[in-house]
Amino acid sequence: MTDQDRDLRARLVAAGVELVATGGVHALGLREIARHAGVSHGAPRRYFPTHRELLAAIAQQGFGRLTDALAGADALAAGTGADARSRLDALARAYLGFAAANPGMFELMFRHDLLEGSGAELRRTTVPLFLTFVGLVAEVHPDSEDPAAATAALWSNLHGLAQLRTWGSLRLITGGEDVEPLLRAALDAHLGPATR
Amino acid sequence: MTDQDRDLRARLVAAGVELVATGGVHALGLREIARHAGVSHGAPRRYFPTHRELLAAIAQQGFGRLTDALAGADALAAGTGADARSRLDALARAYLGFAAANPGMFELMFRHDLLEGSGAELRRTTVPLFLTFVGLVAEVHPDSEDPAAATAALWSNLHGLAQLRTWGSLRLITGGEDVEPLLRAALDAHLGPATR
DNA sequence: GAAGACGGGTAGACACTGTCTACGCCGTGC
DNA sequence: GCACGGCGTAGACAGTGTCTACCCGTCTTC
Numbered sequence: 001m002t003d004q005d006r007d008l009r010a011r012l013v014a015a016g017v018e019l020v021a022t023g024g025v026h027a028l029g030l031r032e033i034a035r036h037a038g039v040s041h042g043a044p045r046r047y048f049p050t051h052r053e054l055l056a057a058i059a060q061q062g063f064g065r066l067t068d069a070l071a072g073a074d075a076l077a078a079g080t081g082a083d084a085r086s087r088l089d090a091l092a093r094a095y096l097g098f099a100a101a102n103p104g105m106f107e108l109m110f111r112h113d114l115l116e117g118s119g120a121e122l123r124r125t126t127v128p129l130f131l132t133f134v135g136l137v138a139e140v141h142p143d144s145e146d147p148a149a150a151t152a153a154l155w156s157n158l159h160g161l162a163q164l165r166t167w168g169s170l171r172l173i174t175g176g177e178d179v180e181p182l183l184r185a186a187l188d189a190h191l192g193p194a195t196r
Numbered sequence: 197m198t199d200q201d202r203d204l205r206a207r208l209v210a211a212g213v214e215l216v217a218t219g220g221v222h223a224l225g226l227r228e229i230a231r232h233a234g235v236s237h238g239a240p241r242r243y244f245p246t247h248r249e250l251l252a253a254i255a256q257q258g259f260g261r262l263t264d265a266l267a268g269a270d271a272l273a274a275g276t277g278a279d280a281r282s283r284l285d286a287l288a289r290a291y292l293g294f295a296a297a298n299p300g301m302f303e304l305m306f307r308h309d310l311l312e313g314s315g316a317e318l319r320r321t322t323v324p325l326f327l328t329f330v331g332l333v334a335e336v337h338p339d340s341e342d343p344a345a346a347t348a349a350l351w352s353n354l355h356g357l358a359q360l361r362t363w364g365s366l367r368l369i370t371g372g373e374d375v376e377p378l379l380r381a382a383l384d385a386h387l388g389p390a391t392r
Numbered sequence: 393g394a395a396g397a398c399g400g401g402t403a404g405a406c407a408c409t410g411t412c413t414a415c416g417c418c419g420t421g422c
Numbered sequence: 423g424c425a426c427g428g429c430g431t432a433g434a435c436a437g438t439g440t441c442t443a444c445c446c447g448t449c450t451t452c
Contacts, residue, residue, distance in 0.1 A: 008400085026309065030439060040402050041439085051439060112363055113222065123365060130369060146377060152369050153353065153381035156360045160352030163359075167308055169319060173326060173348050181342060185349040189385040204429085226410060236431050237410085247410060 009047040009057075011037045016058035017105070024104040025111065028055060055108065056116040062105040063122050067129050069098050074132065084139035085191055091133065092158055092187060096179060099162035106162065130155070140191050154190040161186060205243040205253075207233045212254035213301070220300040221307065224251060251304065252312040258301040259318050263325050265294050270328065280335035281387055287329065288354055288383060292375060295358035302358065326351070336387050350386040357382060 006014075015036040019027040030051045031041040048054035073094035077087045099106040112118040130151065137154065138147040164170060165179050174182070188194065202210075211232040215223040226247045227237040244250035269290035273283045295302040308314040326347065333350065334343040360366060361375050370377070384390065 024309075029437090031437085042403070042441090043401055045440080046400060049440095110359070110363070113220075118364065120364065120368070123363075123368060127368065146381070148370050149377040149381050150385075152360070152366070153357070153378045153385065156356030156378065157349065157353040157382065158356070159359065160354070160356030161349070163306070163355065164348070164352045167306070167319075168314070168316065170348070172316070172319060172323065174344050181345040182349045182352065185342070185345050186353065189346075189349065225408090227408085238412090238432070239430050241411080242429060245411095 008037065008039060008043060012039075012044055012047065012054060013057050013061055016054065017061050020058065020104040020108055021102065022104075025108050025114070027104075028058070028108070030054065050116070052114060052116040055114050056119060056122065059105075059109045059115055059119060060122050060125075062102065062109045063125050065102075065105075066095075066098050066109070067126055070094050070129055083195070084136040085195055088133075088136050088140065088154075088191060089187060089194065091136075092154075092183065095158050096162055096165075096183060100165065103166055107166070110159075137191070150190065154186070157186045157190065158183075204233065204235060204239060208235075208240055208243065208250060209253050209257055212250065213257050216254065216300040216304055217298065218300075221304050221310070223300075224254070224304070224310075226250065246312065248310060248312040251310050252315060252318065255301075255305045255311055255315060256318050256321075258298065258305045259321050261298075261301075262291075262294050262305070263322055266290050266325055279391070280332040281391055284329070284332050284336065284350075284387060285383060285390065287332075288350075288379060291354050292358055292361075292379060296361065299362055303362070306355075333387070346386065350382070353382045353386065354379075 012033055016028055016033050019033060019036055030044060033054065034041045034044050037043075044054055048057065070091055073090045074087055077090035082090070108114065109119070109122070115122065133155065134147050134151045137151045138144065141147060141150060144150055161179055161182055164182070170177055170179065170182075184194075208229055212224055212229050215229060215232055226240060229250065230237045230240050233239075240250055244253065266287055269286045270283055273286035278286070304310065305315070305318070311318065329351065330344050330347045333347045334340065337343060337346060340346055357375055357378055360378070366373055366375065366378075380390075
């Protein structure tokens with residue numbers, strides 16, 4: 001099935017995914033997406049009444065891929081009989097890996113000013129994954145009185161690290177390019193030193 | 197000295213600061229800033245060759261205010277004889293407080309796509325403050341082998357919390373609006389439980 | 393089988409943006 | 423007294439997102 005066969009809605013989203021991967025958020029103009037999909041600038045309006053709704057559909061694709069990547073990484077770790085701490089390790093690395101591999105898409109996913117409804121609907125799809133996160137954290141901290149808060153704190157740390165790297169603030173502060181030491185520090189802080 | 201007296205450069209920056217406070221980043225169009233400063237749309241070009249440079253000057257104001265707020269909070273805490281842990285507590289709260297009180301400015305400051313030179317020059321001004329951060333963290337963790345990494349990890353956590361709140365993801369995940377439990381969790385994780 | 397309705401894409405207009413360029417004005421220095 | 427230079431104005435230009443009129447192929451219905 002070629003691009004020409006699929007309905008325009010899917011083609012537009014696919015064009016957006018491709019454009020954001022190569023040119024970043026800046027390349028996601030409505031007319032540019034339409035051009036890349038081979039239609040006139042008015043065509044998208046049939047499927048996406050506004051530019052923001054088209055961008056939200058593109059970001060939705062990103063959220064899907066992110067949850068897939070995380071679920072895959074966790075399944076892999078769980079398959080080898082890893083404990084909760086190690087599975088969280090794998091999840092964290094998968095999260096940062098996704099952000100590093102798809103910087104444009106990652107930015108779009110969290111640019112609430114570009115997404116219809118601030119993207120709240122989209123982020124809702126990640127809730128189930130977050131809950132498995134909470135379960136793992138509760139396993140690491142059996143006596144925690146609020147594992148959800150602890151998990152949210154850890155997640156926000158991962159997110160901050162992802163941003164820190166994309167800004168190139170790492171070189172500024174630590175002198176190096178690598179997030180690895182920061183990631184280890186964050187995981188150790190939130191989950192205790194790795195068992196090894 | 198009224199707005200009319202000051203030179204246009206300062207007036208434009210002041211107009212931008214005001215606009216971003218009331219209307220967010222979206223209100224920072226070049227022509228809108230010029231209108232707000234009472235000049236034609238071509239006037240800013242004399243002082244800022246490009247829109248991004250004007251935005252960078254506005255963001256610079258924001259970085260100045262942030263460092264002032266942080267330095268003030270730290271001086272206050274240090275003045276009462278607080279220990280390093282408590283001073284970091286105050287700094288963290290001041291950071292989140294600034295982000296909450298100036299959401300538009302905070303967003304602008306870290307929107308590298310809007311700032312000339314990605315804003316690297318601007319963030320460089322926060323380095324001294326970061327170093328005092330490092331000193332305090334080293335005081336809390338005397339046996340840490342890389343206090344800079346630990347500090348960067350903590351800072352990225354604070355930044356992630358600030359974003360988490362502005363997106364309204366808190367309600368989605370923890371059910372509440374308050375960052376306080378997440379902040380406590382983050383500080384406890386990175387610095388150990390509060391001494392009290 | 394002919395005709396009407398309609399979904400879906402085209403194309404132009406509109407107001408707006410940031411940038412570029414030509415022009416005019418006003419104060420200063422020779 | 424006058425040329426000059428800094429500074430702001432105003433219009434043009436290409437580009438944007440949105441809106442609207444149109445058009446054309448397909449499908450339904452008599």
